[in-house]
Amino acid sequence: MRANVWYGTEQLRVEDVPDPKILNPRDAIVRITSTAICGSDLHIYDGYIPGMLPGDIIGHEFMGEVVEVGSAITNLRPGDRVVNPFPIACGACFFCQQSLHSLCENSNPNAWLAEKLWGHSPAGLFGYSHLLGGYAGGQAQFARIPFADVGPIKIPAHLTDEQVLFLSDIFPTGYMAAEQCGIREGDTVAVFGCGPVGLFAIKSARLLGAERVIAIDRFPARLRKASQWADAETLNYEQVEVLEALDVMTGGRGPDACIDAVGMEGHAHGAIGSYDRIKQSLMLETDRPPALRQALTACRNGGTVSIPGVYGGLLDKIPFGAVVNKALTIRSGQTHVQRYLKPLLELIEKGSIDPAFVVSHRLPLEEAPRAYRMFRDKQDSCIKVVLKPWEQVPTVKAEEATNRILH
Ligand SMILES: [Zn+2]
Numbered sequence: 001m002r003a004n005v006w007y008g009t010e011q012l013r014v015e016d017v018p019d020p021k022i023l024n025p026r027d028a029i030v031r032i033t034s035t036a037i038c039g040s041d042l043h044i045y046d047g048y049i050p051g052m053l054p055g056d057i058i059g060h061e062f063m064g065e066v067v068e069v070g071s072a073i074t075n076l077r078p079g080d081r082v083v084n085p086f087p088i089a090c091g092a093c094f095f096c097q098q099s100l101h102s103l104c105e106n107s108n109p110n111a112w113l114a115e116k117l118w119g120h121s122p123a124g125l126f127g128y129s130h131l132l133g134g135y136a137g138g139q140a141q142f143a144r145i146p147f148a149d150v151g152p153i154k155i156p157a158h159l160t161d162e163q164v165l166f167l168s169d170i171f172p173t174g175y176m177a178a179e180q181c182g183i184r185e186g187d188t189v190a191v192f193g194c195g196p197v198g199l200f201a202i203k204s205a206r207l208l209g210a211e212r213v214i215a216i217d218r219f220p221a222r223l224r225k226a227s228q229w230a231d232a233e234t235l236n237y238e239q240v241e242v243l244e245a246l247d248v249m250t251g252g253r254g255p256d257a258c259i260d261a262v263g264m265e266g267h268a269h270g271a272i273g274s275y276d277r278i279k280q281s282l283m284l285e286t287d288r289p290p291a292l293r294q295a296l297t298a299c300r301n302g303g304t305v306s307i308p309g310v311y312g313g314l315l316d317k318i319p320f321g322a323v324v325n326k327a328l329t330i331r332s333g334q335t336h337v338q339r340y341l342k343p344l345l346e347l348i349e350k351g352s353i354d355p356a357f358v359v360s361h362r363l364p365l366e367e368a369p370r371a372y373r374m375f376r377d378k379q380d381s382c383i384k385v386v387l388k389p390w391e392q393v394p395t396v397k398a399e400e401a402t403n404r405i406l407h
Pocket residue numbers: 038039040041060061086169170
């Protein structure tokens with residue numbers, strides 16, 4: 001099959017790899033019809049995720065058609081159309097029983113690596129380093145799904161791929177980020193970062209009853225989406241001083257909740273931006289957290305800071321005094337996608353949200369390396385890329401393939 005394979009920082013190749021096989025009775029094999037590039041894939045692309053090895057297949061947002069199931073799978077049959085959650089979860093352990101699927105104790109065979117870094121290991125994830133299980137990802141034509149009786153959700157035929165694909169990650173991720181804010185009527189929520197997860201957090205905050213949502217970014221195309229999709233007020237941090245503006249907009253009190261949808265590769269101007277870049281390049285800090293610093297500082301007393309943005313290691317100059325002295329609540333975590341699949345699919349079916357709204361580009365999987373560059377650099381106002389693994393390859397390659405068959 002064809003797959004998008006990681007070979008090092010900014011080095012991706014779409015190439016032939018062996019097809020996945022059923023290894024365990026609870027496995028299924030899915031033929032992937034749509035897959036997407038996640039903002040967190042860019043951390044892999046940019047070389048910030050430890051535990052990657054050349055040859056790893058990446059990607060964790062995918063859906064498709066079941067083509068084969070293991071002997072213990074009774075809930076799925078070949079031909080079923082499914083969306084697959086990015087964390088791998090057994091469904092039966094201490095954490096799975098509490099619907100904390102991204103903390104599953106049975107899905108990371110390399111738990112000892114993660115324990116060295118974080119004390120305890122979270123669940124294994126698709127296509128996200130050997131630290132998190134070394135599972136082949138879903139930017140490919142097929143994938144093996146472990147614990148297929150727990151993860152994938154069946155999709156009715158009348159919904160398109162793009163309406164449901166983001167149930168695999170960014171819709172539940174944005175939704176959980178907003179849910180963690182404990183939104184009450186009249187609340188104001190500030191969302192730092194209007195990439196795909198930020199946009200879903202903004203829309204979800206609205207669905208959960210926030211009266212005002214303030215969207216913060218520097219790319220006009222993203223801010224436009226935030227205001228069109230969820231009627232968010234917008235702040236471009238290249239034009240205004242964000243902390244001042246948030247205070248003015250909230251009568252000096254600050255937003256009731258702040259969401260950091262930026263994560264480890266944050267961007268900032270001035271001294272603090274240079275500080276992070278230098279320290280990160282010297283490996284004196286692993287992550288650049290300007291958005292988190294601002295979220296903690298901006299949030300009102302007694303408010304909540306929710307962090308769906310991915311951080312990996314050690315962060316500098318975190319104003320922890322603000323957490324204690326303002327009695328802040330911090331909520332975070334990889335998304336427990338499995339527990340959101342059904343309720344969020346219902347919201348899509350009811351028409352409360354159309355996730356396809358975030359898609360800006362559709363490309364064949366063969367173009368993955370170009371698509372990553374475009375998404376990372378926001379070329380052509382790129383917001384979200386969907387890759388089609390079975391779409392026609394560029395003409396020359398198609399001809400070569402035909403020749404190979406003929407001779
Ligand atoms: Zn993701």
